[in-house]
Amino acid sequence: MTSLVTALTSWRLDGGRLHLTLQERSAQRSHTGGWLTADAAGLEASLPNLPAALPAPAGPAGERQLVVSVVGDGVVRLRSGPDLPPLGILVAEPEPRPVEVLDVGDGLVLQGPGVALRVRARPFGFTLLGDAGHLAVRTAEHVRQTDGLPLAPALRHDTGPVLGIALDGAPVHGFGEQFAAFDLRGRALTLRVADAMGTATGLAYKPAPVWQSGGHLGFLNTGAVVHADVGQSVPDALVLGIADATLDLFLVAHPDPAERLRRYTALTGRAPEPPDWSLGFWLGRCRYHSAEEMLAVADRLRAEDVPADVLHCDPDWLRVDRLNCDFDWNTDRFGDPAEFVAALAERGLRLSLWELPYLDPASPRHAEALAAGHLVVDADGEPVPVQGTPTPDGRPRALVDLGSPDARAWWQKLHAPLLDAGVAVFKTDFGEGLPDGAALTGVPPAHAHNLYPLRYHSAVAAVSGLIWARAGWAGSQRYPTGWAGDAAATVDGMRATLRGGLNAAMSIPGWWSHDIGGFSAGTESGPLYARWLQFGALSPMMRAHGLHPREPWAFGPEVLAIARRFVKLRYRLRPYLRRLARDAAAGLPVLRPLALAFPDDPDAARVDDAFLLGPDLLVVPVFSDSPDPVRRSWYVPAGEWTDLLTAQRYTGPARVTEQVPLDRIPLLVRAGADLRLEEPT
Incomplete structure (x- = not known):
């Protein structure tokens, strides 16, 4: 049965941590939508049509512990439930700051650096104030229906914690790379990493339990699936449900959302400055089929006077290339890797290669990884198949267990020969396919699916320095850069792409990009490509890529001339982009919403x-x-x-x-x- 926190019953301060004992009572929804408990606080007894006795749910009162600490200027942490192992989102566990707690009769006031938290005793709730007493955020226990029953209690528990946060008329931004809207009020989101199959499905490649609204930034330190009802069911409340028993909530109080991002990324990590060459023009296609084809593109770039720094090769560089990466270089198509890299370098270009952390049983590397214990397996020791992305031939692909230090080191070592040959960067594609409930070494099953991309990207970024990632979660800003996935080559796809970038900027700030021209599922329109390339030339990173040709000359001489002009403008802006790299290393996004x-x-x-x-x-x-x-x-x-x-x-x-x-x-x-x-x- 659902339980609802109704009152603060006692408290103690220990080492900068405020331990709250909270009374819980069984609760159920009334026929009018509110939450009904045996606690009568807030009921409107004088209503002429109120039943003489509202039925109360059965069950004795219980207790729950909530630990509150201040872990930075204006940053409050609230924890409840079982302790979790380090999840890899927070770079380090922050130490609590000194605080003062005042008993004010009907509750408490906790005061720390840049923040004051007012805890209401009955019904339980809290209000967070920042510098100069500005309202940052408050819980939504005051949002009630006519009978006085709460519609969004401050804290209740179903299968996991459920928070009710007041919206107070403010827009809500963030929750990762959400494509549907910038202000997310009125929407219900399931924060679960997915192969979104574009920007129009309601899914997200890079969701994140991080949002900004009013005077606060909120961050749930979890890898579990989070359901965020952003004023859809209760228009005045953000209701957050966590598919796990642990609540670990950070609230950052400050009137400036940019400062909130600085304080948030001081906890969760920031992007290093990318190499100068990465700020130029990247070009790719799904797919280039040979070294000769790519070198012809390189020569055409120079002949057409279009500056570029990177050519990208999708899976054809592999012998077994369908949803598989075993690092077996295809010499038949691309010759010796060092010679191919050198040939590109003679033309002023670096090589980017596609990868994903899945192995096809047809690859000899699959048996090697299984024997060494490097794959995600079930209770019977059988490889767990990738889910969420259909395989082209029906064979189940296995996932590398990147939670295992040994498997991580093995995966990193596979990159070494290519890095030694001069490969500049890896496109870390996919990573969304770990089944729910699968066991990943060192990560609780409820958290493993959403945290798999962090394990994947951190492993590759540690050896390559720079990645080009599709999936993500909170903390992904540490591993530049990400792109917006497989947008349709349509005007709507272009619009949705920008909305995704705006929300990502408010929650996983740093570097971000997109496929100029759209990836697929649209008409091959020269004017759309020209408009999209202008947008891309002025984005944090610039890459043209798609299922069909994305070379500027593929769309005729007028579009080629426009592309040449804007690519050159991009290169003229490099001093400004270098300055933005320093801003990103200090916690700010490069693309910034107004x-x-x-x-x-x-x-x-x-x-x-x-x-x-x-x-x-x-x-x-x-x-x-x-x-x-x-x-x-x-x-x-x-x-x-x-x-x-x-x-x-x-x-x-x-x-x-x-x-x-x-x-x-x-x-x-x-x-x-x-x-x-x-x-x-």
């Missing part, structure tokens, strides 16, 4: 069709596949701005509308910006 940069502007909070590249460049993508000029309306935030391409000046806040031709994108520079451009080549 809601992040202008937190006091309610109009900026709703903008989901434009973004800032760093602090000073406002980028307004044009979502169209028409070759003709397009009427584009956009929001100019406060300040003086000048279009970098037309010298047109704007004063915000304002909404402007212009006709934008195919060869242009609105690109506004903030007045006073330090935007030193490299000389054109």
